[in-house]
Amino acid sequence: MPPSTPNxxxxxxxxxxxxxxxxxxxxxxxxxxxxxxxxxxxxxxMDLLSRTKALFEAHSEARQVIESIQRRAMDALLSGGxxxxxxxxxxxxxxxxxxxxxxxxxxxxxxxxxTTFLLEPRIxxxxxxxxxxxxxxxxxxxxxxxxxxxxxxxxxxLEDWGQRVKEG
Ligand SMILES: [Zn+2]
Numbered sequence: 001m002p003p004s005t006p007n008x009x010x011x012x013x014x015x016x017x018x019x020x021x022x023x024x025x026x027x028x029x030x031x032x033x034x035x036x037x038x039x040x041x042x043x044x045x046m047d048l049l050s051r052t053k054a055l056f057e058a059h060s061e062a063r064q065v066i067e068s069i070q071r072r073a074m075d076a077l078l079s080g081g082x083x084x085x086x087x088x089x090x091x092x093x094x095x096x097x098x099x100x101x102x103x104x105x106x107x108x109x110x111x112x113x114x115t116t117f118l119l120e121p122r123i124x125x126x127x128x129x130x131x132x133x134x135x136x137x138x139x140x141x142x143x144x145x146x147x148x149x150x151x152x153x154x155x156x157x158l159e160d161w162g163q164r165v166k167e168g
Contacts, residue, residue, distance in 0.1 A: 008157060013144040015151035029142035036141070037154035039133045046126050048111045052119055055101055055108070062101060063119075065094045070116040 011020045011033060022030060056063045072091065102109035141150040 010155050011152050012155050013147060013149065013151050014153055015144060015149035016147035018144060018146040019155075020145065020152075024145065025142060032139060032142055033152055033154060035133060039130065040153075042126055042130050042133070046123070046130065048108060049119065049123050049126065051105065051108045052112065053123070056119065059101060061097075065097050066112050069094050069098060069113060073113060074116050 008022055011022065011024065013019070025033065052066075055066075068090075098109060098112065102112070142152065143150050144152055
């Protein structure tokens, strides 16, 4: 178990609202809760990747446009947040297209703007991880020390992994 600091995140009960630092739980319970958390975030990533795939299939030019937008995010990251002035017209057009494609799905828009990935290898990777984890969450869930409900969820120190990429 990693040492506990305020940056380690906390466990929060969705039933009674209590929060608990990681060291509240014995190691096996901590591992169990983290496994479930990892599995849930992988399932969430898989869901975002499936929505990305559906978008690529619905619009023949979507892959190219989104890869260009993602390259920009990566370039900005590498150059310390500087955005070059050239290609502004093209950038605006690409942004507008992304806005149109994701107007009903702001979460997908943020995901596509904030991360860089190759769709097919990433799907294979997440699928493999999920299969490896599948058997590990069989024991009964640790319950909330305060209310006794199985409603504990892990809250990451940073909002989500896409955010981390954006903030560098
Ligand atoms: Zn509770």
